[in-house]
Amino acid sequence: MFARLDKLTARPVLVLVVSLAFVAAMMVLGSGAASRLLSGGTEDLSSESARATEVIDERFPGSRPNLVLLVRPTAEDTPVEHPDVVAAGEDLVERLEAEEGVTGVTSYWTSGALPLRSTDGQAAMITARITGDENTVSETFTRLAPEFRGEQGDVAVELGGEAAVRTETESTVEADTVRGELFALPITLVILLFVFRSVVAALVPLIVGVVTIATTNGVLRVITEFADVSIFAQNLATGLGLGLAIDYALLFLRRYREERERRPEVRRAVGATIATAGRTVVFSALTVAVALSSMLVFPQYFLRSFAYAGIPVVLFCAAAVLVLVPAALVLLGDRIDALDVYRMLRLRRRAAATESDERQSGRTWYRLAVAVMRRAPLFAVGTTALLLLLAVPFLRVELGPADHRQLPGHSESRQVAEAAEEEFPGRADGGIDVLLPVTAEDPAEDPLLVPTRAAELSEMDGVFAVVTPLGTFQEGALAYAPTPVDTERIAGDRMAFSVVPEEDIAAVSPESRALVEELREIPGALVTGQAATFFDAQDALAERLPVALAIIVVAALVLMFLFTGSVLVSVQTLVLNGLSLTVMFGAAVWIWQDGNGAALLGFDPIGQIETTLPVLMFCLTFGLSMDYNIIVLSRIKEEYDRGGDHRAAIALGLQRTGGLVTAAALILAVVLFGIGSSQITNMQMLGIGVALAILMDATVVRGFLLPALMALTGRATWWAPAPLQRFQRRFGLRDEPEPDAPPADPAGPAPHRPVPAAAPAPAAARPGGEPPAEPSMEPSGPTGRT
Incomplete structure (x- = not known):
């Protein structure tokens, strides 16, 4: 090849x-690729919640608002019931209803529903549904935003909701x-x-x-x-x-x-x-x-x-x-x-010194490898203990959904979502949508079917209100008359309820999970909403994660064996790569979940980590760690095949690649820190977390743990059963250059101009398994080389 x-x-x-x-x-x-990319994708489209969402969006689009207008009077201490404010609010509703692609417009002024009025009476909400796919929703929101944002007569409007969050994220x-x-x-x-x-x-x-x-x-x-x-x-x-x-x-x-x-x-x-x-x-x-x-x-x-x-x-x-x-x-x-x-x-003097600097760097890596191998048990145990200690914070990880909280604190859509959580009764952002079958021949003539079920649901633990086609129910009784949008919650053989949790129940929490599971026990019910969607996605991740891990482990073992011909090296690679991840996972919890360094990095801690991020970070970092591992092992294997001395091969391999891997890791870390400079919390965690893992892998793991483990396993490192050896000889890539000239000085090649060199091969290992004598690095002879 x-x-x-x-x-x-x-x-x-x-x-x-x-x-x-x-x-x-x-x-x-x-x-044109960027315009076709989407900002969602964290839900499981094959789940019950996804099926329910599809039916609701098709039959009852207005029941799932994705646009929120947070309306506040411009005059201080003015209630939302003030005539001027009422007129301004009703005008906003009329304008929004006239917009193309908008349906299900509901407000406090047109429905009288208390969940749409703040507890202090100083703010109210208008909700609506922007129809279409994600790109269409973003385009419509971008068109509407300048017309509705800011002062609108006697009121000031801020825009929020899922449509605003996604558009602002993009x-x-x-x-x-x-x-x-x-x-x-x-x-x-x-x-x-x-x-x-x-x-x-x-x-x-x-x-x-x-x-x-x-x-x-x-x-x-x-x-x-x-x-x-x-x-x-x-x-x-x-x-x-x-x-x-x-x-x-x-x-x-x-x-x-x-x-x-x-x-x-x-x-x-x-x-x-x-x-x-x-x-x-x-x-x-x-x-x-x-x-x-x-x-x-x-x-x-x-x-x-x-x-x-x-x-x-x-x-x-x-x-x-x-x-x-x-x-x-x-x-x-x-x-x-x-x-x-x-x-x-x-910088001519600096230019003249560059070659000796690089040779000095090679000598440093050589001496480091020799020192580590002489005290291999100490370095192996100590480094492993340090890496495991760095992973301890991950034992208390809390997982959650990707929502408005990943946006920066000054984000308008995030501020609207937080205002809805803190200032309005119930947890409208954590609403659970229930799709139920209609069994009566004519539900409109037999309305007892709906209020009976709604009354029962409104009395469940943790439920603040139940919004139905016949109105809003609280504590087993009808509290508010139905709005025009509510009456559209029944069509054909299906009807939709919205269960609003109590305000002390977080949108995603053990309490909300228990509520979702209880609602799913209703015969024929399909449950969706933020909580149900998150829990379904979390369950899907847990189900598929072992398959993904198996793919990585098996493929890595096979490829590393084809590369090195060693069973033990393949296993060691998995262990080392796994340990490289510890600092990343520990830092993810300690920094972004707990909030240590939040002021420095410019984010607001939310006490949890988005569920899919650890999976993504694992797969990405594992692959990059394999990259550095292969660079180092390829040179160690080459030196071992050339001289047959195990410890000399380790030292010379690190001498040849230590500086290279460090420089590559440093540059990649800079690129990843560039990604980590994002204002989106998830991108911060991804970029900085993976950068920390890469730096740890290229220095501590490759510089200390790798030579220590390989020294402990000795020549058995390269062993493989005879059948596997034959397999590797047949299918492994073994191309090597033709030796036109004697090998270069083990201290490393000149970094700049090609100069012919004739250096002796590395000395054989000393008796007793000690590392080989370090070659002289001092200039000698007319070329200034050993």
Whole structure:
């Protein structure tokens, strides 16, 4: 496979022209993707609540309002019953009823229902239903907002409801994406400039990232024709595309420079790089893609969307690195190191010291590995205990729905929702909708059927009121006459009730769950609403999670075995990746649930975490951890196959990759922190949480725990049963470069210009299993190299 890829470099201009034409076509295709993305998707569309919602929205659209107008008199201490306020309120109702796409308009002034009047009488609500799918609802709301927001005669109006929350979430995410890119790209470029020293080389990863993101947007545009896709997937496509592009390009270019020391001819060095670093990129891309594909088993399109976006990102990124970068290297040759940053900044002394700095970094990683292996039990136990301690806060995690509380505190729709919770009686935001069959031949002539059931429901524990086709019931009696919208709650063989919980019952709580379960015991009843939808989605996650975990575990074990040929290394990989997640989950609870650092990060803690986020963060971080694990293990395995010394291979492998992985993790963390700069709490948690996990994985786990565990398992690390060995020899990717020249100095390749080197092979391990003697790092000879 890699030999065929190498042949493409014979025609680099043709490869680049065809590739860029493909990318341009995908950019054109993906230009309209953002407008087709949705902000929902956390519910299970196959659940009872989803079926009930579909019937209610079809038959009784006005009974499920998604638009709220919070109306307050402009004059202080003026009750909503004041004639001027009444006139202004009725005028708003008339105007809203005349709008296209709006139905089910209800207000305190037209119905007299107390749940629509604040307890202090200083505010009232108008509710309505904007019809259509999510995009239509957002378009209608955007059209209506300027006409109804702000002062309207003697009253001031604020807009809220589900339609407002979703529209504001979409606009905030789009703005945050742009701001995150403006934050991450300049910092990333600066880091790349000092990692590569060359402006040309530093631009290669960014170009790969742009290509990856552009092509992925084209794929998302196609997917939106067949499935719902979350708008949050675009953030993932941007962050993951840029991060992986930098990881893979950094790995590829570093290995290319090393191979240039062995093979001065550009074409041969590129071929050797494809056979080594290219193999690592392929396995890394496969493992990340498999981890993300596990989200396809969940029924919520919010989670599936990250697989829709993530899998193309990974595959296009790997393809760009394996096709575009080799072609560019063949064309550029030594010009890949053009525009030296230090020389441009007139830092000649710094430029001269760069090579020794990188060699010093390699020596530091080598010495760290040797020190860890000498005290392997201590480091293994101590590091594991630290990581488990960081995960302790997650034991008290509280899960909840994605709602208005993920918006910033200054958000208008969030303020309206909080006012409805705090100032109005009952819990209108937590209303539970019940769809019941009509058994009478003519319900209109036999109204006792409705009041009988409604009276019974209104006497249930935790129920504030029951809104029915015949009016609103409280404590077993009719409290308010029906509104025009109420009378439409009965059609054919179905009728709809709205059960409003008491105000001390949270929209999603054990009490609301008990209420939902009790309502579902009514024969023939279908129950929906915020609480029912959330609990159904939570149950679906719990049911599908073992399947997703099984996919990840089995695929990771198989791929790692094909990559390394070792059973124990495959198992160790799962353990290490699992431990890498501890800081992320612990921080999610300690910061975003408990509110530690809320003032610094600019969010309002709500005491819970959105249910789907831990699943998403697990799948994403597990895949990225596999990426770094493969980079390190590929070099350890290569050194082990070359010399046969287990401990020397560990030390030399970390020496070769420690700085690389650290730099890649730092750059990816910057990109993720850009995502974490969002005003949406969920995106904050996703970006910053995954960034913390990546940094922990690249430093503590790979620097301390990995060498300690591998030292404890010794040569048995590479063991596998004979049948599995034969399987791996047949199906594993084993391409390796032809050894044209002696191996490079184990201290690491020169970071800049290719200079021929002839270094002795690493010394064999000392008797007694001690690590090999560290090679001299001091300059010697006319070239200044060992």
